[in-house]
Every structure is written in structure tokens, then in C-alpha cells.
Amino acid sequence: MSEAPVIQLEGLTKAYNVGTPVETEVLHGLDLSLAQGEFAALIGPSGSGKSTLLNIIGLLERPTGGLLSIDGRDTARLSEAELTQLRGRSIGFVFQFHHLLPAFSALENVTLPAIIARGVSDDEAEATALQLLDAVGLKAHARKKPGELSGGQQQRVAIARALALKPRLILADEPTGNLDTHTADDIFALLRVFNRDTRCACLIVTHDPRLADRCDRVIRLVDGRIAEDRRA
Numbered sequence: 001m002s003e004a005p006v007i008q009l010e011g012l013t014k015a016y017n018v019g020t021p022v023e024t025e026v027l028h029g030l031d032l033s034l035a036q037g038e039f040a041a042l043i044g045p046s047g048s049g050k051s052t053l054l055n056i057i058g059l060l061e062r063p064t065g066g067l068l069s070i071d072g073r074d075t076a077r078l079s080e081a082e083l084t085q086l087r088g089r090s091i092g093f094v095f096q097f098h099h100l101l102p103a104f105s106a107l108e109n110v111t112l113p114a115i116i117a118r119g120v121s122d123d124e125a126e127a128t129a130l131q132l133l134d135a136v137g138l139k140a141h142a143r144k145k146p147g148e149l150s151g152g153q154q155q156r157v158a159i160a161r162a163l164a165l166k167p168r169l170i171l172a173d174e175p176t177g178n179l180d181t182h183t184a185d186d187i188f189a190l191l192r193v194f195n196r197d198t199r200c201a202c203l204i205v206t207h208d209p210r211l212a213d214r215c216d217r218v219i220r221l222v223d224g225r226i227a228e229d230r231r232a
Helices: 050-057 080-090 106-118 122-135 151-163 181-198
Strands: 007-016 024-034 039-043 065-070 091-095 169-173 201-205 217-222 225-231
Touching (some): 039 050, 106 122, 181 201
């Protein structure tokens, strides 16, 4: 029996102000699947629905219609508590603005999600966090707070934090958007390494065609519809 896709969308729609005169559908019947280990870029012009789609796949918003399955589970059947549990167990997020907690050290920022989501011991979570910070080249900076780190270093901490829960899926929204070209290449390479080593699926929203072309697959969204889905 083949393994269920990490992401499965069938006829997925999203509308706002449903049932009112200003009802607006922004995603129109999307069909998409992403398998374990895939490394895909999601591209498209501003207003095409990329962020909305990422929020829905990340279980931060519910679709209006159609199927959304994450890790083989039909999300329409799950309660809010079950969605939160699935999000914490299966999905890691990396944002353009890293959202690190400024009062906490890099180590504490990476440690907290595991303690909160899985209730693991402080010692176990800290050991995992140190391994991840070492993997992203920041073990020597583990005790520094975000304000003491460069933008690229802060994004590395954010990647380590996303991986702390060993997710099956990484969702990255413009993860290199605020970085210079050299640092952006480093961050992209880092995501590639973890994708290869852990077999987590990666879906990366980017406006950078140079980075998109280095992904295994490019999905182009235009006006809420998939206009192109090509593999390298």
C-alpha cells in the first residue's frame, strides 16, 4: 500500500463573506498533492492566493469547500483541538519575519515548541535544540537573544525551531525575502539539507525565480487557480 501524500487537496475552495452580497471566492477548486520528500516552490503574482493557500494548508484557516488532507487525515472531520494537535505534530513554519521571542535566547526559542506541543522534558528538548542549532551553524550563539543576531542568523534560528518537532511538512513563506542574495542562498541550502536528511516535504512561497528554479517542482498560482505545475 502506497504512503498517503503529506498534502492532498481536491476541489479546494476558499471564499470570504460567505452568504453576503460581497461574498468573494479567492481559491477556485484546487487539486494538488505533495508527497513525502518533495521540495516544491509556490509562486505567483501578489493577490494570487498564495498566502491564503499556505494558511489553509498550515491549518490556520479552514477551506470553504473541497477536501484538505494532511498526513492522510481529512481535516474537515477534525475539531479545533485536533487541528492544533495535527499542526503541532506534522507542520513546521518558517516565515519571512521570523517571529522569534525577543526576550528569549536562541536556544530557548528553539526549545519552547517541543515543550509546549509535545510535553517533552526540558532536558530532552534542550538537547534536540542544541543539535539543531549546531546543524544550522549557531551552536556558539545559543545563549544570545535575537537582537544580538544578524537577520540571516535569526532566520537560521527560525528554521531550527521549525524542525524541533520533526515535522513531516515544512511551510516556508518568503523565508529569504528580507535577506541579501548570499544569505538567501545559505538559507535555501539549509532547507535543502534538512529536506534531504529528514525526507520532510517542503512547500516554499517565493518571489525569487532564481530560487524557485532550484526546487524540484514549481507550482504557479494565478487568480486563485493553479496555472502551472511543473517538475524539474
